[in-house]
Amino acid sequence: xxxxxxxxxxxxxxxxxxxxxxxxxxxxxxxxxxxxxxxxxxxxxxxxxxxxxxxxxxxxxxxxxxxxxxxxxxxxxxxxxxxxxxxxxxxxxxxxxxxxxxxxxxxxxxxxxxxxxxxxxxxxxxxxxxxxxxxxxxxxxxxxxxxxxxxxxxxxxxxxxxxxxxxxxxxxxxxxxxxxxxxxxxxxxxxxxxxxxxxxxxxxxxxxxxxxxxxxxxxxxxxxxxxxxxxxxxxxxxxxxxxxxxxxxxxxxxxxxxxxxxxxxxxxxxxx
Numbered sequence: 001x002x003x004x005x006x007x008x009x010x011x012x013x014x015x016x017x018x019x020x021x022x023x024x025x026x027x028x029x030x031x032x033x034x035x036x037x038x039x040x041x042x043x044x045x046x047x048x049x050x051x052x053x054x055x056x057x058x059x060x061x062x063x064x065x066x067x068x069x070x071x072x073x074x075x076x077x078x079x080x081x082x083x084x085x086x087x088x089x090x091x092x093x094x095x096x097x098x099x100x101x102x103x104x105x106x107x108x109x110x111x112x113x114x115x116x117x118x119x120x121x122x123x124x125x126x127x128x129x130x131x132x133x134x135x136x137x138x139x140x141x142x143x144x145x146x147x148x149x150x151x152x153x154x155x156x157x158x159x160x161x162x163x164x165x166x167x168x169x170x171x172x173x174x175x176x177x178x179x180x181x182x183x184x185x186x187x188x189x190x191x192x193x194x195x196x197x198x199x200x201x202x203x204x205x206x207x208x209x210x211x212x213x214x215x216x217x218x219x220x221x222x223x224x225x226x227x228x229x230x231x232x233x234x235x236x237x238x239x240x241x242x243x244x245x246x247x248x249x250x251x252x253x254x255x256x257x258x259x260x261x262x263x264x265x266x267x268x269x270x271x272x
Contacts, residue, residue: 091115110163170206179230180242188254213267217259
């Protein structure tokens with residue numbers, strides 16, 4: 001796990017709903033705790049607002065948009081609340097999460113990332129910075145600061161970690177330094193994919209997976225990305241789940257057992 005991130009700062013169960021209905025959270029506040037002024041203070045504290053202004057978000061303002069009971073989207077716009085002025089969106093939720101590989105399957109309070117978008121609508125993609133799957137605009141380059149904010153929120157609310165289910169391969173790969181893979185086999189597969197396609201850029205590899213151009217060499221089947229649980233642990237007992245030799249042994253065995261080839265004809269046809 002990254003000490004820099006750590007130091008800088010599953011689904012909703014019946015127990016989650018009961019706890020939210022009986023505690024002192026307000027559904028009008030972000031995560032039940034934070035007003036718009038509180039959020040602005042946090043964005044300033046973690047140098048996110050200055051970074052946004054440097055990227056062209058000269059007049060940032062936020063909206064806490066209700067989605068459902070006790071769930072809100074935090075959106076950061078420039079000057080006007082419109083799609084073309086949207087620079088960031090955070091959809092987070094406090095959940096109880098359990099996994100057989102974490103602390104004997106105990107129920108753990110987590111801050112779940114349901115949606116996190118950081119984009120610069122005023123910028124254009126280039127050969128040096130091509131789009132990744134799921135991107136409409138180039139990123140902002142502030143992912144580490146956003147993670148520092150999430151770690152702070154989780155700590156402040158006495159949660160055990162930050163939970164994420166990466167929608168795309170490139171997200172999972174970029175999270176390698178910060179998150180632990182609850183399923184060590186998935187980590188081995190991610191590393192094997194990068195090993196077998198070192199000649200491709202991360203964007204090209206992510207598109208090849210997304211477009212169904214990667215073949216499992218042993219079976220001949222098309223490889224399909226399956227989002228699985230990643231955890232940035234803040235609890236020492238959870239951290240220990242990702243460090244024993246047995247965990248790394250499973251990772252290395254999964255790497256050894258995995259082999260992939262590119263359907264180059266299909267890739268060249270659909271990726272242009």
